[in-house]
Amino acid sequence: MATRNVGLELDLDWVSRVQVNLPAVKLRAEQLQARRTVKKQWQAAWLLKAVTCIDLTTLSGDDTAANVHRLCFKAKWPIREDLLKAVGMQDKGITVGAVCVYPSRVTDAVKALKSAGCDIPVASVATGFPAGQTLLKTRLEEIRLAVADGAREIDIVISRALALTGQWKALYEEIRACRKACGEAHMKTILAVGDLGSLTNVYKASLVAMMAGSDFIKTSTGKEGVNATFPVALVMVRAIRDYHHRTGNKVGFKPAGGIRSAKDALAWLVLIKEELGNEWLSPELFRLGASSLLSDIERQIYHHVTGHYAAAHELPMA
Numbered sequence: 626m627a628t629r630n631v632g633l634e635l636d637l638d639w640v641s642r643v644q645v646n647l648p649a650v651k652l653r654a655e656q657l658q659a660r661r662t663v664k665k666q667w668q669a670a671w672l673l674k675a676v677t678c679i680d681l682t683t684l685s686g687d688d689t690a691a692n693v694h695r696l697c698f699k700a701k702w703p704i705r706e707d708l709l710k711a712v713g714m715q716d717k718g719i720t721v722g723a724v725c726v727y728p729s730r731v732t733d734a735v736k737a738l739k740s741a742g743c744d745i746p747v748a749s750v751a752t753g754f755p756a757g758q759t760l761l762k763t764r765l766e767e768i769r770l771a772v773a774d775g776a777r778e779i780d781i782v783i784s785r786a787l788a789l790t791g792q793w794k795a796l797y798e799e800i801r802a803c804r805k806a807c808g809e810a811h812m813k814t815i816l817a818v819g820d821l822g823s824l825t826n827v828y829k830a831s832l833v834a835m836m837a838g839s840d841f842i843k844t845s846t847g848k849e850g851v852n853a854t855f856p857v858a859l860v861m862v863r864a865i866r867d868y869h870h871r872t873g874n875k876v877g878f879k880p881a882g883g884i885r886s887a888k889d890a891l892a893w894l895v896l897i898k899e900e901l902g903n904e905w906l907s908p909e910l911f912r913l914g915a916s917s918l919l920s921d922i923e924r925q926i927y928h929h930v931t932g933h934y935a936a937a938h939e940l941p942m943a
């Protein structure tokens with residue numbers, strides 16, 4: 626990840642002026658989702674682009690060194706070599722964008738990626754993921770420990786209570802403290818949009834997170850009842866656009882939670898291309914947080930190359 630967002634002083638006036646036109650958001654989200662998708666070799670190319678933007682994730686209570694190890698090898702070799710050869714992409718070094726794990730599994734992931742001989746960053750969730758209901762001191766220490774263990778990206782969760790009660794200054798200060806604890810590590814701020822109550826709150830929380838120096842804003846933990854939806858995403862990317870126009874800082878976007886099919890991935894790429902432009906279509910500024918998307922993408926590429934779908938045993942699973 627190249628760019629950093631330096632953030633700015635909290636501008637409460639800007640936050641208080643936010644208004645979201647719900648019918649317009651719904652209409653635009655429907656239009657984007659109804660777009661005809663790309664086909665044939667163009668689809669294969671877009672799917673490979675999606676692969677490079679995946680934060681390949683495992684966030685389960687039963688994660689062990691072994692399944693994290695396996696995930697890391699899949700991160701390095703996300704698509705079968707013969708399939709990449711068939712589309713002329715075997716020499717392009719295609720890997721996923723990052724591997725995303727719990728803090729206690731960072732060491733395992735760093736070790737596995739090193740032994741696979743690759744430089745894919747490890748992203749650690751932190752700050753009492755997913756609920757964020759631990760004390761601030763504990764949350765900050767969690768970030769520092771994950772960074773010390775080798776995480777180069779930190780996915781923090783915000784205190785939903787502060788957003789729900791309009792305590793934007795307190796939220797700004799908490800995120801600012803998290804940013805400081807991250808040091809050189811890039812920070813993605815998870816808004817947990819399914820908990821925020823309204824799209825206006827989503828827009829305001831997006832602005833506050835960016836002002837506080839988040840390098841990315843991320844929709845969800847994947848554990849809320851509602852995760853990455855198009856209307857919510859539209860509101861967040863418009864906030865990113867607004868922030869960029871006013872400050873010149875580019876902030877990345879990461880939808881996460883429930884993104885499972887190649888078709889979904891294509892729809893997300895279209896949204897980014899249309900709303901933020903080609904510059905955002907890279908792992909530096911766009912990530913798809915997903916635990917099971919990669920298998921379907923590999924399956925579709927297999928179909929593109931062979932004309933039929935693979936049996937389960939033919940594609941090594943993440």
Ligand SMILES: O=C[C@H](O)COP(=O)(O)O
Nearest residue numbers: 846847882883914915916
């Ligand atoms: O940040 C990533 C999410 O937790 C992944 O959610 P998922 O398991 O629904 O793909």
